[in-house]
Amino acid sequence: MDPFADTLRRLREAFSSGRTRPAEFRAAQLKGLRCFLRENKQLLQEALAQDLHKSAFEAEVSEIRISQNEIDLALRNLRSWMKDEKVPKNLATQLDSAFIRKEPFGLVLIIAPWNYPVNLTLVPLVGALAAGNCVVLKPSEFSRSTEKILAEVLPRYLDQSCFAVVLGGPQETGQLLEHKFDYIFFTGNPRVGRIVMAAAAKHLTPVTLELGGKNPCYVDDDCDPQTVANRVALFRYFNGGQTCVAPDYVLCSPDTQERLLPALQTAITRFYGEDPQSSPSLGRIISEKHFQRLRGLLGCGRVAIGGQSDESERYIAPTVLVDVRETEPVMQEEIFGPILPIVNVRSLDEAIDFINRREKPLALYAFSNSNRVVKQVLAQTSSGGFCGNDGFMHMTLASLPFGGVGASGMGSYHGKFSFDTFSHHRACLLRRPGLEKIYSIRYPPYSPRNLRLL
Ligand code: NAD
Numbered sequence: 001m002d003p004f005a006d007t008l009r010r011l012r013e014a015f016s017s018g019r020t021r022p023a024e025f026r027a028a029q030l031k032g033l034r035c036f037l038r039e040n041k042q043l044l045q046e047a048l049a050q051d052l053h054k055s056a057f058e059a060e061v062s063e064i065r066i067s068q069n070e071i072d073l074a075l076r077n078l079r080s081w082m083k084d085e086k087v088p089k090n091l092a093t094q095l096d097s098a099f100i101r102k103e104p105f106g107l108v109l110i111i112a113p114w115n116y117p118v119n120l121t122l123v124p125l126v127g128a129l130a131a132g133n134c135v136v137l138k139p140s141e142f143s144r145s146t147e148k149i150l151a152e153v154l155p156r157y158l159d160q161s162c163f164a165v166v167l168g169g170p171q172e173t174g175q176l177l178e179h180k181f182d183y184i185f186f187t188g189n190p191r192v193g194r195i196v197m198a199a200a201a202k203h204l205t206p207v208t209l210e211l212g213g214k215n216p217c218y219v220d221d222d223c224d225p226q227t228v229a230n231r232v233a234l235f236r237y238f239n240g241g242q243t244c245v246a247p248d249y250v251l252c253s254p255d256t257q258e259r260l261l262p263a264l265q266t267a268i269t270r271f272y273g274e275d276p277q278s279s280p281s282l283g284r285i286i287s288e289k290h291f292q293r294l295r296g297l298l299g300c301g302r303v304a305i306g307g308q309s310d311e312s313e314r315y316i317a318p319t320v321l322v323d324v325r326e327t328e329p330v331m332q333e334e335i336f337g338p339i340l341p342i343v344n345v346r347s348l349d350e351a352i353d354f355i356n357r358r359e360k361p362l363a364l365y366a367f368s369n370s371n372r373v374v375k376q377v378l379a380q381t382s383s384g385g386f387c388g389n390d391g392f393m394h395m396t397l398a399s400l401p402f403g404g405v406g407a408s409g410m411g412s413y414h415g416k417f418s419f420d421t422f423s424h425h426r427a428c429l430l431r432r433p434g435l436e437k438i439y440s441i442r443y444p445p446y447s448p449r450n451l452r453l454l
Pocket of ligand 1: 141
C-alpha cells in the first residue's frame, strides 16, 4: 500500500486544472501564509523553544521575520515577476514576438531540515507558491514541535487541494522520492543530498540542493580583535552553532590567535554570562545523536575556552579549540554545533591555499582592516556566498541569491531568485501566419543567394 499515492494524485489533478496559475490564486496562498505566521507566532516561538531552546529573539529575526519579509516581497512583486520577459531579436525574427514565459513546473517537493524549521520550510514554500506550483512539504522529523504545527495548522491557511504536508524520516522520505515530482528542493546534508539527487535522476527531475560544509573564516593580523571576536562568536554560537552558514573554523596566525582568544572569552561572557548553561540566549543540540557526535569533537586539539557539556540538557558550552590538526575529525566534518577550532597559518597565501584544497564551502568570511586583503580572499577563492568583516549577513539580503557551489549545493533562492528557481523559463517565439514569401527563402532547394539573405 502506497501511503502517498492518493495525496499526489489529488495534487496533480489540481495542477492540471490550471487553478494555481492565476496571480489572484497565488496571492491568496501567500496571504494565507502571512496570516499563518501572524496568528501562530507565539505557538511557533514556543515550538522553537521546545525543539532547540531557541530564544524569542533568534526565533523572531532568523525564522519569522525572514519568512514574513519573503512573503511581503513576493506579494509586492508577484505580477511583475510573472510578466513575460521580452528579449532582443535577430534579423530573422524581427517581425516576431520573442519572450521568456515563467511557468510553474507542476508538482514540487520541498524537503526541509530541523535547524531553522520555520524559515527553511516557509521561505522555499513562498517561492514555490508564488511561481504557481502545487507543493508537497516534508519537514524534518527532528524538530518535532515545529513539525506538528506545520502539519496540523499550516494547511488550514492554504488551499488543501494544492498543498500537502507529509511526515516521516529517511524511510518515508525514501518512499516519497520514488514518485515523480516536477521539481525537488532539498535542504540538508551532502550525504542525503546525494540520495535525493539519485532518486530525482530516475525521473529526470531537476533539483536544487541546499547543502552544508565547512565555512572558513580568515582573520587577518590587521584587525581589531574584539570586533572580530564579537562578530565571529555571534554567528558561530547563534542557534547553538547549528547554522549551515556559521563560520566553521578560524584561520589566523599564532599572534592573532593570542589576541583573539581573550577577546572571544570576553564576547562569550558578555553574550551568555559567566554560566552560559543558564543563559536564555543559548540554544541546545537538537538530538542525542548530534550531542554525542559533538561531545566527541571536544576531544580534538586543546580546549582554550568552554568545553563543558551536560547530556541531560544536550548542552554544549560555547567552545574554542586550539592546536587542532587538519587530520582531526573536527577539521574533517561540518561541526554544526557551538565549537570553534582555530587553525594557524603563517600568511594570507597559506590561508587561501588551505581553503582551496578543500571542497567549495557554502559561505566564506574574511576579516581585515585592509580592503585589499578582503578582496584578495574574495578573488582567489570560491564559495556559495561571501561576507567581508561579518558573519552571515549576506544571506539576510533577499536581493542576493542564496545557495552553494560544488559540494555545498546547486541552485539558489531568496526573493526573486526563489520565484525563478520554481519557474520553468519557457523560450517562446510567436510568428504571424502570413509573410510566406519572405520566410520561403529558408526552404530547399538551398541556394548560396538565399544564404546571404538570411
Ligand atoms: P538531513 O540531510 O539529515 O535531513 C534533511 C531532510 O532530509 C529531513 O527532512 C530528513 O527527514 C530527510 N532525510 C534524512 N535522511 C534521509 C534519507 N536517507 N533519505 C531521504 N530523506 C532523508 O539534514 P539535517 O540534519 O536535518 O540538517 C543539517 C544539514 O543541513 C547540515 O549539513 C547543514 O549544513 C545543512 N543545511 C543546509 C542549509 C542550506 O541552506 N544550505 C540550511 C540548513 C541546513
